[in-house]
Amino acid sequence: MAKGKRWHDDDRFWRVIAPVLFPPERWESAPEEVAKVLRLLEAREGEAVLDLACGPGRHALELARRGFRVTAVDRTAAYLEEAERRAREKNLSLELVREDMRTFRRPEAFHRAINLYTSFGYFEEAADDERVLRNVYDSLQPGGTFAMHLMAKEVLARIFQKRLWREVDGHLILEEGTIKDGWRWIETRWIVLKEEKVEEFKISHRLYSAAELVDLLLRCGFAAASPYGNFDGGAYDETADRLVVVARKE
Numbered sequence: 001m002a003k004g005k006r007w008h009d010d011d012r013f014w015r016v017i018a019p020v021l022f023p024p025e026r027w028e029s030a031p032e033e034v035a036k037v038l039r040l041l042e043a044r045e046g047e048a049v050l051d052l053a054c055g056p057g058r059h060a061l062e063l064a065r066r067g068f069r070v071t072a073v074d075r076t077a078a079y080l081e082e083a084e085r086r087a088r089e090k091n092l093s094l095e096l097v098r099e100d101m102r103t104f105r106r107p108e109a110f111h112r113a114i115n116l117y118t119s120f121g122y123f124e125e126a127a128d129d130e131r132v133l134r135n136v137y138d139s140l141q142p143g144g145t146f147a148m149h150l151m152a153k154e155v156l157a158r159i160f161q162k163r164l165w166r167e168v169d170g171h172l173i174l175e176e177g178t179i180k181d182g183w184r185w186i187e188t189r190w191i192v193l194k195e196e197k198v199e200e201f202k203i204s205h206r207l208y209s210a211a212e213l214v215d216l217l218l219r220c221g222f223a224a225a226s227p228y229g230n231f232d233g234g235a236y237d238e239t240a241d242r243l244v245v246v247a248r249k250e
């Protein structure tokens with residue numbers, strides 16, 4: 001990685017980790033996630049939807065298949081190329097934009113927006129997270145809704161394991177997590193082993209509690225923001241498996 005570059009700006013990280021992040025079962029679960037998110041967003045047929053940090057398009061392609069007008073934004077060219085290839089194979093149409101979520105902003109262009117699978121909290125400066133949410137707010141039409149889905153502080157505190165290993169699609173992944181700065185951050189050391197090859201990365205996320213994220217969304221202009229414990233709209237309580245927040249612009 002070039003000096004001064006952060007893990008989330010490193011193409012090599014996203015390339016090596018792709019099979020681990022997006023194995024076949026993650027693609028298989030995406031259509032059901034989309035169906036549920038659309039319900040939470042109160043989306044209507046044919047609306048314009050922004051998928052911010054879309055990756056290789058798990059959700060964006062399903063949205064396009066359902067007839068939504070989709071704009072999918074990501075910083076990683078290889079992921080957008082994969083989304084484009086899959087769209088071509090399935091004869092789907094969507095707009096793919098290579099841009100940083102800190103700068104992507106299209107005033108009042110979308111009815112709905114999504115940011116899924118812990119694609120938030122990457123930046124060292126808290127002001128950058130705030131900028132991302134203000135960009136989304138500005139990009140929504142009045143009455144527009146925005147769904148976020150991430151690993152939040154409360155859930156992590158409940159399931160945290162210092163070290164764990166798992167196997168995904170022929171890769172062995174060793175993870176070591178360290179909570180930092182009084183639970184503001186988690187730093188995770190990932191060792192990825194594939195056949196004879198070993199790759200190591202250190203990634204870090206800013207951690208949000210549900211209340212912190214709700215307050216931030218309200219500060220960024222949203223009129224309301226509600227936390228849920230899953231895509232079904234279940235309570236964000238001690239049984240939550242992730243944090244899903246749905247925010248509404250007035």
Ligand SMILES: C[S@@+](CC[C@H](N)C(=O)[O-])C[C@H]1O[C@@H](n2cnc3c(N)ncnc32)[C@H](O)[C@@H]1O
Binds near residue numbers: 014053059073074118
């Ligand atoms: C965990 S993946 C999630 C992808 C997708 N939302 C999904 O559910 O499959 C996080 C994504 O964030 C993208 N990303 C990281 N930093 C970004 C930035 N500054 N601007 C836009 N996208 C970014 C990565 O390229 C990656 O595709």
